[in-house]
Amino acid sequence: MQMILGFVIVFGSVIGGYLMATGKMAALWQPAELIIIIGAALGAMVISNPSYVLKNIITRIKMLMGKGYSDDYYKSVLELMFELLETIRKDGIKKLDDHIENPQSSDIFKKYPEVMQSNVLVSFITDNLRMMAMGKMNHHDLEAVLEMELHTLEEDLLRPSKAMSKTGEAMPGFGIVAAVLGIVVTMQNIGGPLTLIGVKVAAALVGTFIGVLMAYGVFEPIASGIAGLVKKEMMALNMTSAILVAQVQGKPTLLALDAGRKVLHSEYKPSFAEMETWVTGD
Structure with a gap:
């Protein structure tokens, strides 16, 4: 939702300012320029990236348009790790075998759908618990x-x-490619009416405008947004890593969780008392 709001502000400001300067919207509608620029960009992405990355781009954009990782994401991770570590403390790590092998059907994992939406985090938790269970x-x-x-x-x-x-x-x-092709078209009509030449030149300039706007108003902000999602996911992974290391050190469950809590940025980090309330329900 925040991404959509951002796009509304970007395009609203640009188009609003253009209209205030007595510009005409019809002059900006250049389908041929759009096809050249957007088509070339998508083609370049297909050439330079494997299908895995292309699919991941679509997935990440959908996350940006939705809720992404909510504020309760890290709370869910802490609560999940508390349950897993308490199971290890009470019954031993072998008790987690069924949960580790099939997290999708695990009664513990299913309690935390926000964690389950991150396949990377679930795999990280289960793979490393499995490794810990295989040997000291x-x-x-x-x-x-x-x-x-x-x-x-x-x-x-x-x-x-x-x-x-x-x-x-x-x-x-x-955008420059589209603009140059527009000038080529203009030169083909150089003997025509002056008005027609002016229209053709304006259309060519729109190509440069579209290229620059798409670069700094669309592609770069989306890239930064995706990087922001990755940072949030990496915080959860780093937190989980700190918890697992503290558990192997022999620390009590709450102290192991506290080691992970300290990895979080300030806007997501609960106090120790808040964390204790979350996980124990007291």
Whole structure:
């Protein structure tokens, strides 16, 4: 919803200012220029990115247009980790086998749909709990393994953002391509009426305008928005990593959760008392 509001402000301001300057909307409607610029941009994205990244771009844009990760996302992660760690404390890590192998049908995981929407986070939790269950690890070894995994995950999650940003950087160039082709068309009509030549030149200039506007008003903001989603997801992953390392160190469940809580940015970080109330229900 915030992304939609942003686009309304961007395009409303640009078009509103143009109309205030006595511009005519009909002059901006140049379907041929749009086809050249948007088509070239999409084609370049298809050439330079694998299908996995292209699908991920669509998924991330849908998230930006929806709620994305809500304020309760980290609360749900903390509550889930509390249940998992308490199960380990009371019954041993082997008790989690069914939950780890089939999180989609797990009574514990199903309580937290906001966590389940992130396949990356669910896989991170289950894979590392499975690794911990397979053999005893000290916290230094686990921390080193998790650090490498988090670095790789962040690079992978940022690929859609980087793809959008690269395309955004190219948009002014595609606008120039459309403008040059517009000038070619104008030169073909150089012997015609002066009014016609003026219309053709204006249409060519619209191509440059569209390219620059799409670059800085659409593609770059979407790329930044996707990067913002990744940062939120990485915070949850880093928090989970800190909790797992603290658990292996032998810390009590609440202290292990507190180690993860401290990773969160201030706008998402609950106090220790708030966190304790969330997870214990007291």
